Amino acid sequence: MRLTLDDGWTATVEGRPLRVAPRFDFADQRVRVATYADVEERERFLTDTFGSGPWLWDTPDELRFDVRSRELLGAEFQLPSRVVDAEDSARLPPTPTARPGGLLADEARDFRLEVTAELCRAPGDTALTCLRDLDVLDRPLEARVGIARDVALLIQDGTVVGWSLTDPATSLTTGFAAPDPAPATPATRLLFTACMDLVTTPLLDRVKDRDPDALTGLRALDHALREQSEDRHRADALHALIAGLVEDYADRPGGPKP
Structure with missing residues (x-):
């Protein structure tokens, strides 16, 4: 299968997927x-590879390829800030299932991969799916190409229209660190959903406006993450963002920040 990305750039699905596990930096939403x-x-890594990457103030999503073999070596995706409502998320087709495959660039040149605009949360946050736009939901998907464990590109009419991360709670980490190889615990999964609720719903605006009830909920979430005795690596990854919100909005007196 040949895939088209932004700028008319193409790659062929060929070979094996990346062997490295995905790293979900929750604080950076990447x-x-x-x-x-x-x-x-x-x-x-960016200097020694080619593909889509940052340039000055431009920060697109990244697919990076080996200069000689043109094989995919790495990827970096940003989560959209806009979340699709539950009714539209339910329209996301469950098929086709992801099939593992590597990418081989058809030519060794740079291109630009625009960041996605819409975030779909599966029930229980068992998967996060990021779409180019909501029009993607109006038509069936052609394929899901699993470029790494739990990470797939969504294909429609031969074009990459989004990407997905299955079991995001297990991939939680801080910065560039590798995630814990063990599955996320049930407690971590519940806390992950609570944190996603905070950062992807109007609740975050209420926190920034210093709504008393919202700040009470934020402090309770902060306390739960601090007190979790198991799965500390993932709890710390979630807490990196929540602690910053507590410092900025719950611990400082005064009105809303500008």
């Missing part, structure tokens, strides 16, 4: 599928 472990390694 999913990374790459082996670099810090900023310096990431910069070298």
Whole structure:
């Protein structure tokens, strides 16, 4: 199968998917599928590969390929800030299921992969699906290409129209660190959904407006994450964002921040 991305750039589904596990940096709202472990390694990775990547103030999603073999080496995706309502999310087709496959760039040149605009949350946040636009839901998907464990590109009429992360709670981590290889605990999954509710619904606006009830809920979530005795790596990943909101809005007196 040949896939078209932005700028008319194409790649062929060929070979094996990436072997590295996805890393969901919750504080940064990014999913990374790459082996670099810090900023310096990431910069070298970008220098030594080609594809879609940051340039000055432009920060598109990233697919990076080996210069010689043209095989996919890594990916980085940003979660959209706009969340699809439950009725529209229910329209997301369950088929076709993801089939694993690597990508081979048809030519070794840079391109731009526009970030997605719409976020669909599955019940219980068992999957997060990010779409180019809501028009994608009006027609069936042609394929889901699993470029890594739990990460798939959504294909419609030969064009990449989004991506998905299955079992996002298990992929939770901080920064560039690899996630815990063990599955997320039930308690972590509940806390993950509570955190997603906070950052993807009008509740976040109420927090920023310092609504008393919203701040009470924020402090309760902060306390629950601090007190969780198991799955600490993932709890810390969630807490990195929640603690910042507490510091900015719940611990400071005064009206809403500008």
